[in-house]
Amino acid sequence: MPELPEVEVVRRGLERWVAHRAVAEAEVLHPRAVRRHIAGADDFTHRLKGHRIGVPSRRGKYLWLPLEDTNQSVLAHLGMSGQLLVQPHETPDEKHLRIRVRFADGLGTELRFVDQRTFGGLSLHDNTEDGLPDVIAHIARDPLDPLFDDEAFHQALRRKRSTIKRALLDQSLISGVGNIYADEALWRARLHYERPTAGFTRPRTTELLGHVRDVMNAALAVGGTSFDSLYVNVNGESGYFDRSLDAYGREGLPCKRCGTPMRRAPWMNRSSYFCPKCQRAPRVSS
């Protein structure tokens, strides 16, 4: 699911329903779901068994469950279609159930990783000194992190010979932004997705970051964005932010600012939605 607000909704659900519970047994139903765990599925389940889950953390679109009394965490990425669900034991297995974690308590619920497209997955990793799984040390802080460095982000933009939407999706520059919130923030900032980053002024960067934060906080307040049953919280409930989208998915509909029909342009094997009047294409397109 996707982008930061949706992942944070999931993290909060895990904090409430899974934190401080001891793992009785894990079961891998599809090996691809643990492909980032290099030692394999058997090693994954063996090392999980018997350990208590700590308080879940998140950076960008990654979230992880620390294993108490170890220096390791279960790292989760939801990819395009992953879900982490807390379900009663008696709930029938989902069609795309990939991993099941049972707990050593009487609460009657289990953790399930369900993922249609199998781009996501779980894996176990050592933590760095910061308590971060070592394999995501290269992921930048996200814009809702109090320690996110606006000035460093601005300087990184100026160094890039790329365009702004690519930069927003570059998780080593700023994490948590995906295709929806990139389009939303760019629409709010009246910036075309192909504007070169090298010419960004500090005020322009500051304004854009403000819009990124605003749109993410707004989405978080209503439980994230979900168009269908694929994107749900740990209780299987959908978010409502799709009703508030200003750009994403609005091809042909009037721009909410100026009324001009919104456009969809193919971009990087996906789509960019924008207003051709409010978000003028840069003069020199490389």
Add this chain to the structure above:
DNA sequence: CCTAGAACCTGCGAGC
């Protein structure tokens, strides 16, 4: 070193 584009998967809806 850097950037752009394809590849990885499964399923759904549109169009023929």
Add this chain to the structure above:
DNA sequence: TGCTCGCAGGTTCTAG
């Protein structure tokens, strides 16, 4: 009805 095509919220590898 059934086929093919395009498309989907992300990351990572390869080619240039």
